[in-house]
Amino acid sequence: MFSTTQVFKGWAAALALFGAFAAAQAAPEVIRIGVATAGGGDPVTWGGSPGGVARNQQWLEEEFKGSGTRIEWLFFKGAGPAVNEALSNKQIDFAYQGDLPSLVGRSNGLNTRLLLASGTRNNLYVVVPPKSDIQSIKDLKDRKVSIFRGTNGHLVAINVLAAHGLTERDIKGVNLDTGSAQAALVSSGVDAAFGGSEWFKVRDQGLARIVYSTQGQDPAFTRQAALLVHGDFEKAHPAEVQRVVDVFVRAAKWASDEKNRDALFATWAKSGTPAASYKAEFENQSLAERNTPLLDAFLLARYKAVVDDALKLKLIRRSVTVDDWFEPKYLRAALRKQGLENHWTAYDAKGKPVAAGGASVAAR
Missing domain, CATH: 3.40.190.10 (Periplasmic binding protein-like II)
Structure with a gap:
């Protein structure tokens, strides 16, 4: 017969072993980020998004250094549709993607969450x-x-x-x-x-x-782009999702600072697109307006409009909801942690600035 003390020690050892196992499982071996562009440069990168800053400066690699988790960037010449295929096959965990293809993926049943804006009001x-x-x-x-x-x-x-x-x-x-x-x-x-x-x-x-x-x-x-996460990855690794969002918000802050305008375009130029091209694209436009991470009423309205137009033009077969797809909790936490809750201007559905105190992220 085992004594009560022996049983207790046995349970304690088992719980400790289970805790160690759970901890080991908590940190993924790799975080794979799919980017809906072929990109360019060596190493391959892209421009026009704060995400390109995080890539160029290796801020994600820095964030996860020593954690046993490596960062893997994958670039897709086939753009959004190719990213959807990779998400469907669970070949990537996060995706930088434009509004239409991400909604096509959602309409086809892809399990994703939209975390933050990462390049808004892109011109055509x-x-x-x-x-x-x-x-x-x-x-x-x-x-x-x-x-x-x-x-x-x-x-x-x-x-x-x-x-x-x-x-x-x-x-x-x-x-x-x-x-x-x-x-x-x-x-x-x-x-x-x-x-x-x-x-x-x-x-x-x-x-x-x-x-x-x-x-x-x-x-x-204009065109909108955002960072998405696969729902299965979010469920299994919420702490890592938060850390990724933290880095993207940090990059958005740097990319929104007018003092960094020339440095930003030079950073993006490492993709092979000249800095002069970004200078022309952003002419007479505020960096903060274009590089905001906010899930504001403007972004929400644009994604809803894309759903309506895509359905009308039969680019998607069924309507999908947007409000419950946006997941703002990670963005809220990142803004709060970095003291950026009032850093960016929120815009209404028509793209006009919201009065001070207006909602800056989707209400969920």
Whole structure:
């Protein structure tokens, strides 16, 4: 027979062993972050997002140094749709992704949570060869036009066409990724292309001309990007999710400081896109407005509008909710911890500043 003391010691040892096992399981061996762009540079990185700052400065690697957890960045030439596939196959734990593809993933049953904004109000441009007779959006009718379908630029392109009395059927759309679109335009394989700030480099080389820009127009014609986490990873590793969000918020603060404007563009330029391109993309625009991490009413409204438009255009088969998809608790904790609760201006659904004291993150 065992004495009470022996039984107690046995249980204590077992509990200690279980606790050690649980602790070992708590820290993942690797955190895999998928980025919806092919990126560039060595090591591969990207620009236009505070996430690119965290990548370049290796702040996540610094955060998890000594914890036994390594950081792995994966870049996808196939952009948002390829990221969705990786999420579906559980090949990544976090995703930097645009609004439309992330909502397509959600409509297809992907288990994700949207944690914070990471690059808002991204502009869209239409470029043509230098000697093209195309001068406006209306001139795109019956022309061969590159559109990277399934990305967050796709839906904005459709809305821009609609604002000028055209539909996607009025153009001869060609589905090309960024690199292929540039090659096609330069070689006259297409008559025009929709795209982002990557086209400034081509323009500055004298190989393209911009005939349309969303800069200074209705923010409804801009694109949003965010950091998402796979629901299974969040459930298993909430502490690690918080640490990742903390780093992204730190990067957002640095990327929002006007004193760092030149340094920010130089950092992003390590991706292969010249600093001059980012200077042009952000001309007359506040860094804080573009690099805010807030889940404010503007971001919520834009994602809801994307759901409505995507459903109408049959880009998704069923409607999905957004309010319960946004998960602001990690962002709230990060803002509180870093003393940044009032650092960024929140915007209303129309993109106008909210009065002091207005809600800065989604109410959940």
